[in-house]
Amino acid sequence: MALASYRGFTLKSIGSNNQLWKVAIKNRELQGSLSAVKKSIDWWCDTASIIEPSQLAQSAEAKASKVTQENFHGFTLKNDTGENNAWYCMFNGKLIKGGKLAIQRHIEAYLIAKQKAEQTKK
Template sequence: MAVSIYRGVQLQSANDSTEVWQARIKKHVITGSLAAVKKSIDWWCDTASLIDPKEFESLQPRKDDTVSAGAQENFNGYTIKNDTGEANAWYCFFNGRLIKGSKVAIQKHIEAYLIAKKRAEGK
């Protein structure tokens, strides 16, 4: 069983496999691929809301998602870019960090952060 720490959360491989990982956030155990579990932890650290890793795994690119290389979009004041033209190769500098993935996943991350920020400010 492999053990690692990511953003202060302990990760463990499940059932002696390096394909399935799990982590405990408060009283919840999340399970999925390493990348999806890390995205869930990032989401928790940034927004204080828990998203199951399966939600991130379901955002796999579709074959009909074609993007021209060098595409960019402004979303709520943040510039989301794609230099390669691949559907899952979008990125954004968000609060001093580089986030990467599908455009929809990045947009959801930004929206959730903005909603959490408004709640924290009491608006």
């Protein structure tokens, strides 16, 4: 059994493979993956209400399944929620957000302007 401490709570592993952990919060024993148990502790510290680690693990899995990523002319466009206008990209050191097509048009317009500027220098 492995022991760990997180935000003043003692975490104990269950079994020999350290995949399942438990913690006692307010006379309730919660168990789940290490990350889900830590999120339950964070939730308790922030809101003073207890939430089961299994609920947090399910919401994290659902969120991870919606993540979409695409490479467009060397720039990575990402969407974490699956919504149409929730795309974002780090572009020239700034975060741009919006619809996927709008971001692609912005990148293309920049690349065309950059190419024209390089041609006029020659």
